[in-house]
Amino acid sequence: MADSPFDAVRRYVAAFDAADIDAMAAACDDTMQILDGMPPHTWQGPTATRAWWRDVMAESEHLGFSGYHITLGDPSHVEDNGIFGYVVVPAAMAFSVAGAQRTQTGSTFTVALRNSGSGWRLTAWSWSKGR
Template sequence: MSRPNDPMAAVGEYIDAFNRGDVDALAAACAEPMQILDGMAPHVWQGPTASQDWWRDVLAEGEHVGASGYYVALGEPRHVDVNGDCGYVVVPTTMTFDLKGQQIVQNGGVFTVALRNGDDGWRLTAWAWSRGSNSPA
């Protein structure tokens, strides 16, 4: 799939795949190798199956704590920097999810992404999620 010359398009595709729970599309949006840094243990996933491994752990953690129905909305990017074939994106987020039957809103999160532009377009090479604060919806 060809992407426009904008790393935010790739970030949007990744988040859309997350919101659909489409692990194959998550992986397709990523370069190899891929690295993920997130707030849940084991905190770091890397390698060719990083997205699939992270998603498996998201579902296991959700089952453990009673969370499901995750949905991330991206805000207006703080940074979309491109230097040659390297991209860097910092975008605020709002995530909603169900926690034991109660709708929760997480405001103030930040999604930071490094990308590489190649023959197949922009691909995520690494991302980090910084949590916001949770409150009932």
């Protein structure tokens, strides 16, 4: 089965939706970098995914957010030269705020990847908030 950069992005998002931090971390390269709208806004290195998740969960508890689910649209850009990949995909995030369902639409998920020889691994991602 051929693996593509977008397949790796979908697996990462599925792990996020399942709150499976081990699968999320396993999908990432040791050089991982995350840029997100929540302070401190950047996380880097082999612990980036776990540190980001820890901070998301702390912020979620503080704000009363829960039940995150990302829906990806059709990618607007996918690059794959066999070694490096780049995916830009419109996205929406549904979540609960103190029990009330909310959806953030018009977001963009941008991901850089590297083919490790045993499959694509995320090296960086950014989430640009929509409405």
